[in-house]
Amino acid sequence: MLKIENLHARVAGKEILKGLTLAVNAGEVHAIMGPNGAGKSTLGNVLAGRPGYEVTAGSVEFNGVNILELPPEERAAAGVFLALQYPVEIPGVNNTYFLRTALNAQRKARGENELDSMAFLKTVREKLKIMQISDDLLKRAVNEGFSGGEKKRNEIFQMALLEPKLAILDETDSGLDIDALKQVSQGVNALRSPERSFLVITHYQRLLDYITPDFVHVLADGKIVESGDRTLALKLEEHGYAWVKEHEAGVVGEPA
Amino acid sequence: MSSETNDSTATVLRDNAEVAEVLGRQYSAGFITQIETTGLPPGLNEETIRQLSAIKHEPEWMTEWRLSAYRHWLTMEEPKWAHLKLEPQDYQKISYYSAPKKKPKSLDEVDPAILDTYDKLGVPLHERAALAGVAVDAVFDSVSVVTTFRKQLADAGVLFCSMSSAIRDYPELVQKYLGSVVPPGDNFYAALNSAVFSDGSFVFIPKGVRCPMELSTYFRINAQNTGQFERTLIVAEAGSHVSYLEGCTAPKRDENQLHAAVVELVALEKAEIKYSTVQNWYPGDENGKGGVYNIVTKRGECRGDDSKITWTQVETGSAITWKYPSVILRGDRSVGEFHSVAVTHHYQQADTGTKMVHIGKDTKSKIISKGISAGKSNNSYRGLVEVKKSAAGARNYTSCDSLLIGKKCGAHTFPYMEVKNPTAVVEHEATTSKISDDQMFYCRSRGIREEDAVSMIVDGFCKQVFRELPMEFAVEAKKLMEVSLQGAIG
Ligand SMILES: Nc1ncnc2c1ncn2[C@@H]1O[C@H](COP(=O)(O)OP(=O)(O)OP(=O)(O)O)[C@@H](O)[C@H]1O
Numbered sequence: 001m002l003k004i005e006n007l008h009a010r011v012a013g014k015e016i017l018k019g020l021t022l023a024v025n026a027g028e029v030h031a032i033m034g035p036n037g038a039g040k041s042t043l044g045n046v047l048a049g050r051p052g053y054e055v056t057a058g059s060v061e062f063n064g065v066n067i068l069e070l071p072p073e074e075r076a077a078a079g080v081f082l083a084l085q086y087p088v089e090i091p092g093v094n095n096t097y098f099l100r101t102a103l104n105a106q107r108k109a110r111g112e113n114e115l116d117s118m119a120f121l122k123t124v125r126e127k128l129k130i131m132q133i134s135d136d137l138l139k140r141a142v143n144e145g146f147s148g149g150e151k152k153r154n155e156i157f158q159m160a161l162l163e164p165k166l167a168i169l170d171e172t173d174s175g176l177d178i179d180a181l182k183q184v185s186q187g188v189n190a191l192r193s194p195e196r197s198f199l200v201i202t203h204y205q206r207l208l209d210y211i212t213p214d215f216v217h218v219l220a221d222g223k224i225v226e227s228g229d230r231t232l233a234l235k236l237e238e239h240g241y242a243w244v245k246e247h248e249a250g251v252v253g254e255p256a
Numbered sequence: 257m258s259s260e261t262n263d264s265t266a267t268v269l270r271d272n273a274e275v276a277e278v279l280g281r282q283y284s285a286g287f288i289t290q291i292e293t294t295g296l297p298p299g300l301n302e303e304t305i306r307q308l309s310a311i312k313h314e315p316e317w318m319t320e321w322r323l324s325a326y327r328h329w330l331t332m333e334e335p336k337w338a339h340l341k342l343e344p345q346d347y348q349k350i351s352y353y354s355a356p357k358k359k360p361k362s363l364d365e366v367d368p369a370i371l372d373t374y375d376k377l378g379v380p381l382h383e384r385a386a387l388a389g390v391a392v393d394a395v396f397d398s399v400s401v402v403t404t405f406r407k408q409l410a411d412a413g414v415l416f417c418s419m420s421s422a423i424r425d426y427p428e429l430v431q432k433y434l435g436s437v438v439p440p441g442d443n444f445y446a447a448l449n450s451a452v453f454s455d456g457s458f459v460f461i462p463k464g465v466r467c468p469m470e471l472s473t474y475f476r477i478n479a480q481n482t483g484q485f486e487r488t489l490i491v492a493e494a495g496s497h498v499s500y501l502e503g504c505t506a507p508k509r510d511e512n513q514l515h516a517a518v519v520e521l522v523a524l525e526k527a528e529i530k531y532s533t534v535q536n537w538y539p540g541d542e543n544g545k546g547g548v549y550n551i552v553t554k555r556g557e558c559r560g561d562d563s564k565i566t567w568t569q570v571e572t573g574s575a576i577t578w579k580y581p582s583v584i585l586r587g588d589r590s591v592g593e594f595h596s597v598a599v600t601h602h603y604q605q606a607d608t609g610t611k612m613v614h615i616g617k618d619t620k621s622k623i624i625s626k627g628i629s630a631g632k633s634n635n636s637y638r639g640l641v642e643v644k645k646s647a648a649g650a651r652n653y654t655s656c657d658s659l660l661i662g663k664k665c666g667a668h669t670f671p672y673m674e675v676k677n678p679t680a681v682v683e684h685e686a687t688t689s690k691i692s693d694d695q696m697f698y699c700r701s702r703g704i705r706e707e708d709a710v711s712m713i714v715d716g717f718c719k720q721v722f723r724e725l726p727m728e729f730a731v732e733a734k735k736l737m738e739v740s741l742q743g744a745i746g
Pocket residue numbers: 011012016034035036037038039040041042043052085
């Protein structure tokens with residue numbers, strides 16, 4: 001489904017991704033961990049097509065399409081969703097209206113019929129239930145005055161509604177209280193399906209107790225430097241990223 | 257108004273929008289109508305004014321009124337205080353009268369080319385096709401060509417006709433109220449207008465009458481090198497109520513066209529006047545060539561106790577907009593409101609706002625201004641809240657928000673306050689925001705295209721004002737905004 005090969009990308013003239021290779025099959029959950037400033041958010045932004053993130057080499061294929069050539073809105077319509085590390089406030093624009101505009105824009109781009117407000121509200125109610133979110137947030141302006149945790153939940157709610165094929169969650173767990181963490185995880189799990197893949201960027205192995213990944217990768221200095229199953233997350237938790245570097249350099253053997 | 261009439265109006269507006277679609281969503285009203293006209297040659301002196309007055313078969317008092325305004329005007333200078341780059345005008349190069357040659361006695365005699373013009377603009381004049389529930393006075397260049405639904409209105413006692421007919425048919429009313437809110441010497445442009453005004457609308461709502469339909473004037477400048485100087489007077493007697501709408505367009509021409517209007521509103525005891533404008537004059541092209549200079553003096557007076565005047569304006573057009581719809585709150589407990597959205601793009605300039613003058617006790621005013629600037633445009637809010645000594649318990653709330661799109665445009669706010677009564681409460685809030693790159697990416701990453709994201713954000717920004725417009729016109733206003741902000745991003 002997603003094939004990233006030798007990806008190099010620059011931000012503000014500085015090379016951040018330095019030959020990143022990663023393949024994600026349909027239905028898989030991949031966790032990405034790594035030190036601050038390693039390039040994790042950059043990867044998410046490059047995949048979503050954020051202006052200012054310049055790809056200098058490599059390729060990204062999504063369901064056989066070179067998505068690097070598509071503008072962000074077309075990637076969204078093709079099924080790429082990025083839950084932002086720092087969701088953006090849009091004062092004056094009602095959250096429900098925003099969601100409906102987004103969903104219908106995507107449906108239109110895919111040649112599907114647009115939902116009228118009745119059908120849309122029905123879908124919204126179903127998703128609210130799955131996500132265990134109160135509809136208060138839907139009556140307000142997009143993210144305006146939302147708490148950190150509410151913003152993250154709103155991102156996940158958008159994901160539930162837009163039903164992407166590839167969801168990239170950039171530190172969606174950061175800033176969530178314990179209950180919210182469980183709810184968000186349950187929401188993600190409810191959306192897991194053989195057709196849908198997830199890239200879950202996180203600093204905390206705890207999230208992976210709730211969302212069990214198929215693979216865990218360590219992204220450091222713009223590359224994937226280590227990959228494994230979920231036990232890799234536990235080892236990282238125990239030994240820190242310094243171990244990965246040493247391990248990579250072959251100084252120390254696999255810790256017992 | 258019944259829902260049925262709402263529907264048919266909405267249909268007409270939708271059709272109008274389709275025309276806009278077909279024309280590539282550019283300025284859709286920019287076509288020229290080919291008709292034979294008569295007029296006065298360019299130039300301005302006492303003789304021109306006498307000729308103008310003669311063409312219109314005006315009584316002697318009117319001619320004299322004009323001449324005294326003209327003499328006053330000669331002593332005045334163009335004001336310089338606005339935040340506008342406005343070349344001095346050559347008033348001798350303008351023609352002060354242009355009218356279709358065939359003078360219609362009834363709708364059947366109106367030149368088909370003119371009827372067609374209004375059809376294309378989405379304002380059909382034939383009553384069977386006309387906007388149900390909206391009576392229209394159509395002003396083409398210098399004259400009112402037709403006023404619809406006159407009979408139905410007359411049955412209700414409402415007088416709605418062109419200013420020219422009012423001067424002939426209701427001279428005592430015109431003499432009593434004309435210039436009573438905006439005196440001929442009020443300002444340079446008002447004086448000019450008083451001297452040379454050609455036509456406009458006259459509305460009189462008698463005591464206790466609720467006007468049975470929306471009244472509307474549609475101004476169209478067609479002829480070249482012609483100024484449009486229209487004069488509107490609305491009088492609402494005690495306990496009456498009227499809602500009035502104004503729409504305007506002009507062909508695309510490389511030369512600037514001058515539109516200097518005066519609008520006067522008088523609300524007597526417990527009367528209410530709602531005046532809404534959707535201004536869509538040709539704004540000039542993307543390089544700042546051409547466009548209408550829209551220089552307007554609009555003022556209402558709440559003359560009676562407990563009266564109310566509301567101005568709502570959506571300004572998307574004109575190369576230059578200079579207007580400050582104001583309310584003089586003379587009656588005790590009278591209320592004045594001003595709701596405004598002003599959009600500027602490319603090289604457009606707007607200096608607009610309001611004046612609320614509190615004279616009566618416990619008078620209230622509210623000002624909601626939303627300015628949107630894109631391209632290289634400049635948008636200024638200029639407002640004055642004046643509380644006279646007599647206005648005990650006066651209250652004002654002002655909120656001014658500016659939204660910037662892009663980096664080369666400007667937004668300015670000039671709020672003035674003069675409070676002479678210590679019991680008055682005057683509140684002012686202002687914000688300036690930008691459509692940020694982050695917001696654009698956020699919308700796009702959810703599948704929303706750039707233009708749609710801009711119009712969604714702009715629409716959210718203007719909601720508070722659009723709510724004040726009659727529903728169908730809110731739809732129209734929203735579309736106009738989309739058209740005028742075309743290409744504002746990227
Ligand atoms: N718009 C930008 N302008 C300048 N530098 C940037 C920009 N975006 C990212 N960077 C730089 O790129 C590097 C990688 O940033 P990125 O946000 O991808 O890190 P990260 O792995 O997500 O870190 P964290 O765990 O702290 O979120 C950092 O050094 C960051 O400062």
